[in-house]
Amino acid sequence: xxxxxxxxxxxDEGVAEEITLDILWAAYKSxxxxxxxxxxxxxxxxxxxxxxxxxxxxKKLKTxxxxxxxxxxxxxxxxxxxxxxxxxxxxxxxxKKTLKELNEGYGKILRLKYxxxxxxxxxxxxxxxxxxAVESRLIRAKKQFKxxxxxxxxxx
Numbered sequence: 083x084x085x086x087x088x089x090x091x092x093x094d095e096g097v098a099e100e101i102t103l104d105i106l107w108a109a110y111k112s113x114x115x116x117x118x119x120x121x122x123x124x125x126x127x128x129x130x131x132x133x134x135x136x137x138x139x140x141k142k143l144k145t146x147x148x149x150x151x152x153x154x155x156x157x158x159x160x161x162x163x164x165x166x167x168x169x170x171x172x173x174x175x176x177x178k179k180t181l182k183e184l185n186e187g188y189g190k191i192l193r194l195k196y197x198x199x200x201x202x203x204x205x206x207x208x209x210x211x212x213x214x215a216v217e218s219r220l221i222r223a224k225k226q227f228k229x230x231x232x233x234x235x236x237x238x
Contacts, residue, residue: 084130091134101137105130180231188223195220 084105089098109126116125181189187209194200194208206216 084126087127087130088134092137097137101130101133105133108133176231180227183230184223184226186219186222188219188226191216191219192223192227 085098085102088102088105089095092098092101105126108129112125112129116122120128181192183189184192191205191209194205195202200208202213202216202220205211205220206213209216211219
């Protein structure tokens with residue numbers, strides 16, 4: 083029953099299965115704090131709704147962070163509807179904080195690529211590096227950014 087509910091909301095079978103397991107695990111862990119103000123089924127469905135919202139929030143944030151879409155504001159507006167302004171400000175603050183924490187010029191290379199919208203060749207020329215060196219640093223910078231980025235971790 084829960085698996086079917088999740089599958090109706092998420093069309094990727096593997097992800098739906100994983101989220102269903104997360105929901106059941108979260109419900110099990112939350113049982114001691116369950117106050118019986120509603121039925122157990124309502125309690126579990128409430129957890130399910132939050133897990134599904136978290137999934138889509140993470141998915142949208144990742145899309146926004148690593149897209150080269152010039153319509154960033156429009157995508158962000160659609161992705162973050164009612165809580166848009168608060169979440170956008172939190173997101174921007176966390177991105178800035180994370181970029182500052184990166185080492186070896188990773189923040190700079192990510193800014194040039196994703197904020198300034200420069201092509202790899204232009205970044206290489208600006209930083210006086212080879213194209214391969216820029217590509218390699220960009221891969222490492224993305225990985226370090228992903229590891230340091232706390233906004234997505236907070237949502238789980």
